[in-house]
Amino acid sequence: MTRIVEVTLSSSAGKLDRLPEETLPEVAFAGRSNVGKSSLLNALCQRTGLFKVSQTPGRTRTIVHALARLDDGRRLYVVDLPGYGYAQVAKGAKRAWSELLDSYLRHRTALKACVVLVDIRRGPQDEEWQLLEFLAEQNKQAVLVATKADKVPKSQRKILLDKIVKETGRRVIATSAQTRDGMDDLLKFVASLAVHPAALTGEKGPASPF
Template sequence: MSDSADAAAEEAARIEAGRLLFARPVNFFFAAQKLEGLPPAQAPEVAFCGRSNVGKSSLINAIAGHHGLARVSHTPGRTRQLNFFAAGEGTETPLTIVDMPGYGFAQASKAVKADWQGLMFDYLRGRPTLRRVILLMDARIETKDGDRAAMDLLGEAAVPFQIVLTKSDDTKPLSRLEKRQAEMAEIVRKRVAAHPVVLTTSSNKGTGIPELRAALAEIAAGG
């Protein structure tokens, strides 16, 4: 078998592992507003983090294949707690998905913002089962100061993160998306904690969802 055929077979196996992980229902099982209120650390965890309007809930719903799993709100900043979802229950490779509070919500008070950042950092720094943070970035707009602050926070907490672009279906012309992808590639080269692979997704079109599921399945399997 040629190298290209080997690579294609390996990628197909990765995609299938991701499909199988989310073939069973993904269930919400816990919410916490304070560090001392977290559920026991058991399965490997992957946390989803991003700006309040980045499309985080829509992406989690798309991954899970359940449009009503994570609440999608037209009011940015509604998620003010850590929400825990169980994937792959009853299998040898279960995974916990954690929906983190959004950042960069302009209408939130300074006290609320400080509380959110404090909870995020305490969780990131002290959760032994946290394997990776999926940092969501809007494909349509430039990197904001809040995004850079989030990356700084992840670096300070020594937590590996992977950048995932969202809303790619709403990015026209194509050169605009390619420019954004190149920008993300440059960012990950400069960030020690950043995973080298940047994924591009669309919750509406399903773009990149199989690849993101595959990445999550690898983490669940200890990769």
């Protein structure tokens, strides 16, 4: 099983021109405020507190890039996005975030895939349908994740999950940042996007020591 062996924060950008150069593929975590994007990224990277988490929606206000290295040397950026859909945020700030989000999703060539998070108790709403459609139009991969699975009893979990699967016709990974449920499946998806740095330049990898 692939593992992430190192994660380093690269940038926290409020503007597209502050993002890292597009040298590696990236996978972004998208979903409404408070759905658990930053928590899931911490769980995935096995790093508490690397991505900032809060009970108050609207915690992540910038696009946060972290460089992840896998045990086989492949790399990619994992990206924490500001949440959308939170009513209590001031209008001006809300507009700025959604413009940032929109232009990132629209123009970032290095963005190969999105992990789209929905609360397992809530399922996809208008925004998620729009996002999934938008990603399909842009030829970006999308994987749907149902978060906070620990908040419902096991018997309920399957019913809720089946409902989302049926509604969307997609594969859905049920996750919990607390119990780490679903983390292996999510890691498999994320790892599938990583590349050897040498693959990018067409250079040969480092010479074998043997």
